[in-house]
Structures are given as structure tokens and as C-alpha cells.
Amino acid sequence: MTQSPPVEAKVKAATTGAFLVSLVLAVLNSVAAEESLLDPLPGWLQAVVIALVPPAVTFLSGWQARHTPRISPL
Template sequence: MSNHDKPIEYGRAPVEAKVKWASFGGYLGSVALLAVLQAVDADHSLIAFWPDWAEAVAIPLLPTAIATVSGWRARHTPRPDLPISQR
């Protein structure tokens, strides 16, 4: 039996660092957003100049931006168990 006849065995894939950091960034962004919303709830003049539709669009951007940047900045998790063509 040659090496080409054997099925490829993969190790259990670790959760990539990119996924971990993006999740953590999303969590931090959500916590920061909740803090801002609590401050704004006490003083509506902080966002009163924004139209309602802009508030609805802008508020989810903070956690999304933090998760995107943290996932982009994190290093790729190497997978030495994969064939070179799939790394």
C-alpha cells in the first residue's frame, strides 16, 4: 500500500487565534456599547442631534468594528497536520 492509498488523518482542529480574538473583541465592543448607552440614557442630548435611522445604524458598528480589527490583527493558527497544499 503506497502513501497515496492511505486516507489522510487530520488532528482535531484548534480554534484559530483569529476566531478567539474576534470573539473577544466583539464582547469588549458590546460591553463598551452598553456603557455608552447607559450614559446616553441619562443624557439624551449626547445623541439627540443624530436622526433615529443613523442611531440604529451607528450603534452596532462599534462591536462590529472591534471584532473585525481584532480578527484581522490576530495571527493565523498554523496547522502542521494538514498537507502542504491545504495549509
């Protein structure tokens, strides 16, 4: 059984950053009561979409991106 390679630190960092930013956006969206963009969705689903979609997109794009080849030690 082949073990998949570990997730690189840059992918984890990008995902965490996007998650934190999306939480800030969710709070601002709630506080400002400016929900016109996601108005068709119920409030709880707006928070879920804002919190989870950006990190998911960031993670998937980081995962699919070409990574710098590692130089193996001699």
C-alpha cells in the same frame, strides 16, 4: 467544499467587549440626555449605531489582523 477556519477566541473576546462597552455608552447617552454627537439621528437609530458599529469595526479589524502562526504537532 472548503470549510472556513473558526473564528479565534481573541476576535470573539474583542467583539464581546466592544459590544458590552457600547451598551454602557448607549445607556449613559440616554440617561444623561447628552445626544449632541448623534443628535441628527432619531433616538432608536442612535442606540442601534452605538450598539452595533463598535463591535462590527472591532470584529472586522480583528479578522483582518495577522494572526500568530500555529505550530502543528509532529
